[in-house]
Amino acid sequence: MHREDHGLAELLKYENIAWYEDGVVRILDRRVYPYEKKTVECRSHQEVAQAITDMVTQSGGPFLAVQMGMALASHEAKDRPVEERMAYLAEAARTLSQARPTTAEKLRLMTDRSLAAAHIAMENGRDLTSAIVADAIETINRRYHEVRLLANHLAAQFPDQGVVMTQCFGETIVGMMLLACREQGKTVRFICPETRPFLQGARLTASVIADMGFEVHVITDNMPAWIMAREQVDVLTSAADIITMDGHVVNKVGTFQLALAAAYHNIPYFVTGTPNFEHESVESIVIEERDVEQVKTHLGRSVVREGVNAYYPAFDITPPKLVNGVVTPKGIFSPYDLKTYYGEGDVSTVVV
Incomplete structure (x- = not known):
């Protein structure tokens, strides 16, 4: 099998996201990377769920982890x-899919795939565990392929010698958009707000960008509006935890204010991901409240x-009027026309 993680930064290699072997799931701890390279070893599925809840892995990482x-x-x-x-296994699927409440529907798609693989293996007299692992690898490989297609569309929006501001850590999308820039012959400079309190922008996004040979600057979370103007930012981009069918973007808290600042400066904001068929409207969204001690x-x-005291909503919601385009593997869609993403009966199970 051709692995779609070829050429990406080490942080994005499959084995460094989540990997099962001999009764243990090993997950690279993104809470402390890059100043410490530590792996969390989970010896029960409950420990895997807790690792996801505790942000040991995040962004697209939980899809493979579950x-x-x-x-x-x-x-x-x-x-x-x-x-x-x-x-x-059915009970484990419920536990794992509920590890992050806001993205529970996406995680459930992954655990449903594992249950289906187990049923097929059982009917054919094959080893269930090996079948689930094989399906997990096939699924992430397919997801990386879809993200590569998406990244080609995104990078096409970047001007050569351009400046791009990111938000949080878009995981595979970050690495693939860099490969796409390289393939399109573009030199691009990146600016990453730090993303408190876990500093995913500073630690993860900036690390991947630097590892792959692109210029990157980190700024604090209260600098973006000023830096957008001073550095003549061309594009703002982020991934999304959820894109509702009515065009709202649920992503790391702070995305809304970045989109507002970008709109003021006439900077296009492109969100990456696939519309979430399970979320017909923004009313279905539950925003996760995390431990304020963080x-x-x-x-x-x-x-x-x-x-x-403190507040810690994990996500905020950006309205469609601030979104210039939803970048998907099929192309770029208006946030007001996301139903056309799905053809007749085409409800994709590839989570991007």
Whole structure:
């Protein structure tokens, strides 16, 4: 099998996202990368779910992690009768898919794939765990291929010698858009807001960009509006945790204010991803509220005095009027016309 992660930064290699082997799922800890390269070892599917909740992996990482978690669940139940084993896998699927509430529907698509692979293996007398792992690798390889198509459309919006501002860490999309820039013969400079409190922009996006040989500057989260004008930013881009069918973008908190600043400066904002068929409108969105202690501390030290409170919504919602285009593997769509993304009966299970 041709691996679609060829040529990408080490952070984006399959084995460095989530990998099952011999009763253990190993996940590269993105909370501390790049100043520490540490792997979290999960010995139960519940530990995989907790790792996802705790942001050990994020962005597109949980899609592979939940499938590897399903392989681990299969291993946990290997000595049970077949019916009990399948019931155990169904329960594991519920646990894993609920690890991040806002993206539960996307995660459920992945656990459903694993359940289907297990059923087929059971009917054909094959090993369930191996079948789930094989399907997980096939799925991520297909997803990377789809992201490569998407990235070609995105990079086409970047002018040569242009300046692009990113938001948070778009995972595979970041690496693929860099490959696309290279293939299109474009020199592009990138600016990455840091993305508090986990600093995904500073630690992950900037690391991948630098690893792949492009110029990148990191800024704090209160600088973008000024920097957009001073550095003559050409394009703002982000991935999305959810793109509702009515064109709203649910992404890392702070995306909305970046889109507002971009609109003021007449900078186009292109969001990448596939519309979420399960979310017909923005009313279906539940915004995850995370532990406020993560806001009140930074790199292990408290930044507020005792008695000070905080808020930590993990995501915000950008309305379609601020989105210039939704970049998908099929091309660029208006946020007001996303139903045309899906042909008759074409509800894709490739999560981008």
